[in-house]
Amino acid sequence: MTQSALTPADLRLLAAAGGAAPSLHNSQPWRFRPTPDGRGVEVYADRGRAVPLADASGAALHIGVGAALFNLRVAGVRLGRAGTVRLLPDPADPQLLAVLELSETAGAAEPGGSGPFGRDLYPAITERRSSRRPFTGQDVPEEVAAELAAAAREEGVALAVLGEAAVRRVLAVTTEAEDRIAHDPARQAETRSWLRPDAGADPSAPAAVDGLPYAVLGPADHDARVPTREYAGRPPHHEGPAQPSERFEALPRLCTLSTPGDGPADWLRAGQALERVWLLATVHGLRLTVWHQPVEWPDLRWRLRDPADGPRHVQLVLRTGYGPAGAATPRRPVEDVLDLSARPGPSPA
Secondary structure, rough: OOOOOOOOHHHHHHHHHOOOOHHHOOOOOEEEEEEOOOEEEEEEEEEHHHHOOOOOHHHHHHHHHHHHHHHHHHHHHHHEEEEEEEEOOOOOOOOOEEEEEEEEOOOOOOOOOHHHHHHOOOOOOHHEEOOOOOOOOOOOHHHHHHHHHHHHHHHHOOEEEHHHHHHHHHHHHHHHHHHHOOOOOOHHHHHOOOOOOOOOOOOOOOOOOOOOEEEOOOOOOOOOOOOOOOOOOOOOOOOOOOOOOEOOOOEEEEEEEOOOOOHHHHHHHHHHHHHHHHHHHHHOOEEEEEEEEEHOOHHHHHOOOOOHHHOOEEEEEEEEOOOOOOOOOOOOOOHHHOHHOOHHHHHHH
């Protein structure tokens, strides 16, 4: 059955879900507007919120938009609508990255209310957090790992759980990436530009709507085995006591997300897979951290891949495990990301 046009309340619910997606430095580089018929959502890049040095290719921007698109799909199910996605629908408009059609009624939920994604992922949209703290040594059950891999595969992306030798290789590559960043003043300045004072630190400052509050950054590894961005703990330019280092897991559990191609459509699929995996991990009580540093350097990024996998392109490295939840990050108001001016008016009598 064809659904009627989305109401303003529907569109705000969708935009709030999309706006809760992860993005590099919490830059939130997306905008939403209703389709001309009012039965779907157009998803645009907000390139004014790009991170050009850390994301010279634009891949991270597309991955963030792809993650927002997946949240829109999940929220569409909550509204009882089946979603159909078109990526890069208009070559004449490179800012329009995707269209989500929501004109059809969603099918009946499977037993237990799981819906089309195997589980109800909608509550996890607001529960999802990055955790930059130490994880426990508890193993991730094989059936959970298999479910995460299957979720990525549904989005056309491969999730590989790395063995010990591969983990050590990726640790070495990520450490080298961190060292390069630490010796690049321009990149350091770009990173610092996305840091935000903790709420209450400066009562005269406006509340943050993007970026990374100090509270979410986490400590450095006391034994320097797990590389973290140079902004871990309180940044050196911030007055106040430094956060003490902590002991991280001896050998972190790492996964990679990779795609057969390496263009905008692949990046958008990687973003949808990232968020699908992350929401599912949240349902299972798993924590996740994205390591973006090694994919910021083309030569290091190539060294992330396992030659046995063939010419696949690693888009992200994920650290997973059990441990404390991360703090929430600020979000742009719905009014900043949703353009209702394009919403069609009532049909003439």
